[in-house]
Amino acid sequence: MSIPNQQTIQQAHTRITPYIHRTPVMTSAGIDEQAGCPLYFKCENFQKIGAFKARGAMNAVLSLSESARAKGVATHSSGNHAQAIARAAKIMGVKSYIVMPRTAPEVKKRGVRGFDGEIFECEPTLAARESTLADVIRKTGATEIHPFNNYDVIAGQATAAKELFEEAKDLDVIIAPVGGGGLLSGTALATKYFSPGTQVFAAEPAGADDAFRSMQSGKIEPSQSDSIADGLLTSLGDKTFPIIRELVKEVITVTDAEIVSAMRLIWERMKIVVEPSCAVPLAAVLKSKEKFKGKRVGIILSGGNVDLGRALKLMTE
Amino acid sequence: MSIPNQQTIQQAHTRITPYIHRTPVMTSAGIDEQAGCPLYFKCENFQKIGAFKARGAMNAVLSLSESARAKGVATHSSGNHAQAIARAAKIMGVKSYIVMPRTAPEVKKRGVRGFDGEIFECEPTLAARESTLADVIRKTGATEIHPFNNYDVIAGQATAAKELFEEAKDLDVIIAPVGGGGLLSGTALATKYFSPGTQVFAAEPAGADDAFRSMQSGKIEPSQSDSIADGLLTSLGDKTFPIIRELVKEVITVTDAEIVSAMRLIWERMKIVVEPSCAVPLAAVLKSKEKFKGKRVGIILSGGNVDLGRALKLMTE
DSSP: OOOOOHHHHHHHHHHHGGGSOOOOEEOOHHHHHHHTSOEEEEEGGGSGGGBTHHHHHHHHHHTSOHHHHHHOEEEEOSSHHHHHHHHHHHHTTOOEEEEEETTSOHHHHHHHHHTTOEEEEEOSSHHHHHHHHHHHHHHHOOEEOOSSSOHHHHHHHHHHHHHHHHHSTTOSEEEEEOSSSHHHHHHHHHHHHHOTTSEEEEEEEGGGOHHHHHHHHSSOOOOOOOSSOTTSOSOOOTTHHHHHHHHOOEEEEEOHHHHHHHHHHIIIIIOBOOOGGGGHHHHHHHHTHHHHTTOOEEEEEOBOOOOHHHHHHHHHO | OOOOOHHHHHHHHHHHGGGSOOOOEEOOHHHHHHHTSOEEEEEGGGSGGGBTHHHHHHHHHHTSOHHHHHHOEEEEOSSHHHHHHHHHHHHTTOOEEEEEETTSOHHHHHHHHHTTOEEEEEOSSHHHHHHHHHHHHHHHOOEEOOSSSOHHHHHHHHHHHHHHHHHSTTOSEEEEEOSSSHHHHHHHHHHHHHOTTSEEEEEEEGGGOHHHHHHHHSSOOOOOOOSSOTTSOSOOOTTHHHHHHHHOOEEEEEOHHHHHHHHHHIIIIIOBOOOGGGGHHHHHHHHTHHHHTTOOEEEEEOBOOOOHHHHHHHHHO
């Protein structure tokens, strides 16, 4: 495997298209007015399993050899990637082994089991997750599919931006949120090959600004992990960072209050349910209006899997 | 004006198309599984002003004579119809006079003012609303556009079902919520003329079951008005009831708990924001699964204008 190029992204798109939604691109005159620029939202909250992760997982499972498929796939994840892998595996008739912290929400575990994923619970630390996963792989011979540090996954995530470019022509800017960098590096590569005139921005929670700091220091910085945007707490990987470093113009950081305010705007004006991590790019646009004034801006809305009780608490505090 | 027929509904559709969204039809495999039948949701929560009311108001304003337009339009409403009329009037360069109870939420008043509607506040009683409106009309010569008891409004609301039939072929059933009956009578007429093989059902809150009782007694029964579905508390009008009586097969009533549960399902599974009134038809399907088993069912999702704090509180209590 090597860094995805125009052909591998195109192939990934062809490969996964039967198994994913082509999600709609939505606009909102009211939000455009507040932002001072026309915004094109690629609504991956409507994607299968409620998030873009369905794309990368599907591409990774479809790209396995017959012999690898026979032994199954494995990953550790407490979130959307877990369900995405279990779903992709089930579609292909492949076993999936999912390592999850025992503290993961019951709804996430049910989601994985609903796709016949076999769950291995572990202590909620990265070390425990990694050692449990290593055990599972040793015993089963399954192929690990990392949530972001995997070129097949990156090529799959790239297809969201590719579809956006097909519908919203001549974007001046595209913005994606950044956690581990799978979506962002995929978005950046899709831009390089399918819309080279578009500038790529990243948006990141200020409380987990490792990508921002990594861009400044030139090496992968660890994450502090303090934000309500719980999908964006991971630090970058050695496959995602070099792509991001080369192709992303700037990382904009936003506070949790700015994230909640943008999330509320999306719910109220667009009538769609998005998770906090998903509102981070709009928060970045609203915070940096001068940068985007009058430009045509594409935003990847990453997902809509949010606990309604938690959302209530965030939006009414 | 007479009861809308095939031609007048077609004309209404042509007339309003430049000014409204053709809203998407969404599906959800997860909800289909729970319901036991394939459901096609016509998403009027994505309509201009966030509700189907944009259709009827637009058709009514566009249908006015030049001389009537010069004098403006008037209505009393505390909700979506107020904004819909103000918006339609602004588009056509017509004055709008909106009578609202002084207790109406500030956000609704801002919505009307945002479309340059002139607000006349009154006491929050039907008598005060009607006498204030009569005053306004006497002074201005404006034309009253009633929220539902008006054939131009009914023809406009009919276009939502017409569009649904164009996209979801061979529906066995279509279900709309019923308050005053504008959407339901329009839906029933659209079905008669554009999909005559489809059965029309209505869904109504049990705490405001005047349509259910009216169908039984054969005359318009007053509403009791006790439900969280605050868009459906009105009783039927003398223009909507005869249409409903002739064309609607059955009114299904649902409790507030059933409404909240259906609303939660729509938010969580479909990732869209809908108001309580909007969830009433899905609640009816889930309550009466045996009636709809295996049938192709169209549902008009009427709107998404909801106070987020209130909605989330209802769903997480």
